[in-house]
Every structure is written in C-alpha cells, then in structure tokens.
Amino acid sequence: MGWIVFFILSLFFFSSVCYLECFRCDLGFWDACYTTETNCSRGELCYTGRGKAADSLDIKTLGCAKAEECNVETTLELFFNNNIFVMTKSCCDTPFCNSAQKIPIGTLFYLTLAVLTTRYTTKDLV
Template identity: 40%
Template sequence: MNRLLLSVLAIALCFAVVQGLQCYECLGFYNLCVTLTTTCSSGQSCFQGRGQAAGFVDIIQRGCLANANCNQLSNVTFQGATLYKMNKTCCATDLCNAAPATHISALSAIAVVTAWLTTSML
C-alpha cells in the first residue's frame, strides 16, 4: 500500500513540475493590452515591462523572459534603430505579472501597433 501511495505521489509531482509557470502575456500602450495566459519554458520567469516611446507613449509588455534578462533595462529596437528602453521586472509565481484592468480586442491592438510602426518609420 505504501509503495502504491509513493508511486502515485511521485507521478503527480512529475506532472506538477512539467506543467510550468503560468504568466500573463500582452503588448500594449498605456493600460490597453490584449491579455492572454502562457506557459513559460524552463529557465524563464514571468515579467512585466514598462517603457516610453517618443517621450510620451507608454508601452507595457507582459510574458515570459529568460531569467538572465530579468530586472534589467533593455533597448527595444526595430530594423537596427532603438525605439525606446524598457525596464523588465520578473516574478516567479503563477500569474504574478498582473494583467491590466483594461482589455481591447486583438484586432484593435493590431491596428494600433501597425499605425504606430508605420508612423515611426517615416
């Protein structure tokens, strides 16, 4: 009986470890963000990033990030040019990178990102 109980416990523990860290994932402007959940790979943590493009457009990002890149200020580039800097802060519990209160549709988010990228390349 003890062997059976230990076997079941060992199998359950394996499934729990394999499942991975759950995080919110989004990229948006101000507090408007299309939020999904994602599972991080081994060696990653949840992160919440904040930056400011063109001196006034607040950019937010959430998702999974390699542990080596956690809690750092990094350059966000497009075609070799730095668009803005983003401060990325990590945490390591399920859904710890709190989702924003405001949500927009994926189509609206794509339209905003496309318009922003188009104007930034001019």
C-alpha cells in the same frame, strides 16, 4: 530501490508539468495590451515590461522571462525603423501575476492606428 525510482520519476513528472502560467502581450501602448495566456518554460518567471518610445509613447509588454532578464534595462528597436527605446522587465513568480487589462483586438488596432497617424502627421509638419 523501488522507492528511489518512484521518487525520481515523480520529481520528473511534477517538474515537467508545473510550469508557470502568465499573461502575454507582444506590444501594448500605455496600459492597453491585447493579452493571451501562455505557459512559461522551466525556470522562467512572469514579467511586465515597460519602456518609452519616441520620448512620449509608453510601451508595455507581458510574458515569460529568464530570471537574469528581470530588473535589467534592455534597448529594443520598434517597428524596424530605428525607433529605439529602453525597457525594463519587472518579474513575479505566481500564476498570472503580470495581469493586464484585457481589451478587444479591434480597440487595440484603432488605438495603434491613431498613435501612428498622429506620430507621422506630426513628424511631417516639423
């Protein structure tokens, strides 16, 4: 009887400690993403999400996703101004398998500023 309790406790301990580690990026443009490391919840996989906004801007996200969210197209709203884009999450199941190029936060800020300035300047001219 004692070995059954030990077995159940060891399963609980190892299943609650061994979560998948992934990179996380809330929003990146093209292949540029400011990444951090994150631990997924039980049953989640690492993912790389790719989509296109404004018919020309490649969007990328990284993080953890449930298995049913993998390889499914989802429609998302960007910047709360009705820029809608479609994203597909590609999933993997090994630590940090959704690797991305790390860039300094300042570079990402200037890249984002340049993209938004170009977009709104072009929009005003049309």
